[in-house]
Every structure is written in structure tokens, then in C-alpha cells.
Amino acid sequence: MFFMFSTAGLAILVAFVAFTALVVWLAGRSNRRNESANWPVTDGTIQSVGQVTVSGGKASYTVDVGDFSYQVNDEFYSGRVRLTPSSSNEDRAPRVLIHQKIQIRYDANKPEKNSVDKQEVEGFFLDGWDEDLGSDLGPIDLNIDKA
Numbered sequence: 001m002f003f004m005f006s007t008a009g010l011a012i013l014v015a016f017v018a019f020t021a022l023v024v025w026l027a028g029r030s031n032r033r034n035e036s037a038n039w040p041v042t043d044g045t046i047q048s049v050g051q052v053t054v055s056g057g058k059a060s061y062t063v064d065v066g067d068f069s070y071q072v073n074d075e076f077y078s079g080r081v082r083l084t085p086s087s088s089n090e091d092r093a094p095r096v097l098i099h100q101k102i103q104i105r106y107d108a109n110k111p112e113k114n115s116v117d118k119q120e121v122e123g124f125f126l127d128g129w130d131e132d133l134g135s136d137l138g139p140i141d142l143n144i145d146k147a
Contacts, residue, residue: 036105036115044070044104044116049083049094064094065129070104072111079104079114080129086120096122 046066053060064083069076081102083094100121107113116128 036107039105039107039115042070042072042104042106043101044068044079044114046081046097046100046102047078049097066094066097066126068102068104068116070106070114072106075111077106077112077114079116081116081126082129084125084127086123086125092123094124097124097126102126 046068049064049066051062052065053062066081066083067078068081069078071077083097085092102121103117103119105115105117116126118125118127120126
């Protein structure tokens, strides 16, 4: 009887710790976004588009992303945004985003830190990518000038 209680108690404790960690992570993420709301804004340029595989336990999924660059005080920095089609009626390839300008917020004290507010460009929603869980699959094949 004691062993069963200990196993059940351990399971409850593990679930509680996991839930608490999730709440702390979500609160920290929210605070980072609130903090970045007052950062200065600059133009960035999407340099490339590709896909990232995100592992989520036993399952994984693929996300379209765009890599961008921006300049602050003659220094270049980079970041990544998640790409989501804004309309199910449009069947556009993400490559239309290459060379498009987007709005980037950056920390004036550490310009390498950036944030991208959700915005729509060329039929895609762009949203900040702040997950470290993905692994690059490589660039999307653009099928340009192939003979």
C-alpha cells in the first residue's frame, strides 16, 4: 500500500512541477513581449525562406520560416520569423517574401535582441520565432532557372 501511494504521490508531484514550469515559461515569454513593445523600430529585409522541423516529444512537425536581417548603427543583425498563409484561398509560395521589408523591434542596449510583432506581408502572417526547438531542413527549392 505504501509503494502505491508513493508512486501516485510521485506522479502528482512530477505533474505539478511540469505544470509550474510551463506557467513560469509562459509568463516569461509574455514579459519579454511586453518589454519589447517599447523598443525602437527599424526595417528588416527577409533574406531567405525555408522550413524547420520542431520536435515535440514523440511527434514532430514542420514550420515555414523566413530569415531576416536588419541594421543598427552600421552593424548587421539577423533573426527568424514564422510564416503562416493569411488566407486559405491563396496558394502562394513563401518565396514571394524574399527581399520584402518588415518591421523589427530591437533592444537599444543589445541590438542583437529583436522582436517581430505579428504583421501581414504578401499574403502571409509573420510572427516572431523564439523557439530553440527546431532544426533546419534547408532552403525551400525555388525552382528558378533550372534546365
